[in-house]
Amino acid sequence: MIRIGMRLLGLGAVLALTACASAPLHYYTLVAPVGEPAGGLMAQSATPSLPFELLPVGIPAQVDQPQLVVREGGQAVAMLNSERWIAPLGDEVRSALSGDLARELHSQDVSGLPGNEQPLLRIKLDLRRFDSQPGGYALIEGSWSVRLLHGAHAGALACSSRINETVGPGYAALVQGHQRAIGQLAAQIASAARALGNGQGAACPAG
Numbered sequence: 001m002i003r004i005g006m007r008l009l010g011l012g013a014v015l016a017l018t019a020c021a022s023a024p025l026h027y028y029t030l031v032a033p034v035g036e037p038a039g040g041l042m043a044q045s046a047t048p049s050l051p052f053e054l055l056p057v058g059i060p061a062q063v064d065q066p067q068l069v070v071r072e073g074g075q076a077v078a079m080l081n082s083e084r085w086i087a088p089l090g091d092e093v094r095s096a097l098s099g100d101l102a103r104e105l106h107s108q109d110v111s112g113l114p115g116n117e118q119p120l121l122r123i124k125l126d127l128r129r130f131d132s133q134p135g136g137y138a139l140i141e142g143s144w145s146v147r148l149l150h151g152a153h154a155g156a157l158a159c160s161s162r163i164n165e166t167v168g169p170g171y172a173a174l175v176q177g178h179q180r181a182i183g184q185l186a187a188q189i190a191s192a193a194r195a196l197g198n199g200q201g202a203a204c205p206a207g
Contacts (some may be wrong), residue, residue, distance in 0.1 A: 028175045030096035050197045058126035059090040071133040095096040100186030135169040138177030159204035
């Protein structure tokens with residue numbers, strides 16, 4: 001009887017491991033498709049802006065996981081083992097924001113490239129919140145700054161933004177909501193960056 005029980009226990013463990021191994025993994029990216037403005041808005045001006053340098057993005061520790069972390073109502077959160085980011089979340093947000101800024105500014109991200117003693121815009125983002133509720137909302141909130149370096153008109157601006165996108169059911173819709181939110185944030189940052197680069201007065205977004 002003991003041997004039979006041990007065999008059944010072993011068989012159950014094998015079946016459990018097989019079930020876990022067979023669970024499909026789904027990977028997501030925050031980078032919007034090429035040629036599609038994530039924020040749903042076109043750049044305000046087709047005039048090329050100064051190149052920019054986007055620093056690494058700060059991410060709340062509780063969501064800085066390979067898995068999607070979502071709210072299930074109230075304060076309860078869940079880590080979805082089968083739904084994952086294709087890269088670390090901080091890198092995902094930075095890549096998405098960099099691409100959106102390049103489209104908004106008609107410029108390029110020169111982070112890490114030599115020759116950065118030329119006039120450029122330095123942009124920094126620290127997110128305080130990156131909230132996800134499937135079938136509910138995708139919310140980002142944080143502080144950001146833009147500084148003009150090596151330019152004739154020195155200037156800097158520090159602001160905060162809170163963007164909340166309504167999303168439909170499903171994790172793909174949730175990720176698309178975050179793409180739109182980052183696109184809107186890029187438009188806000190780009191507006192300030194253009195003003196600084198042109199030597200004009202820059203202001204934080206209303207609200």
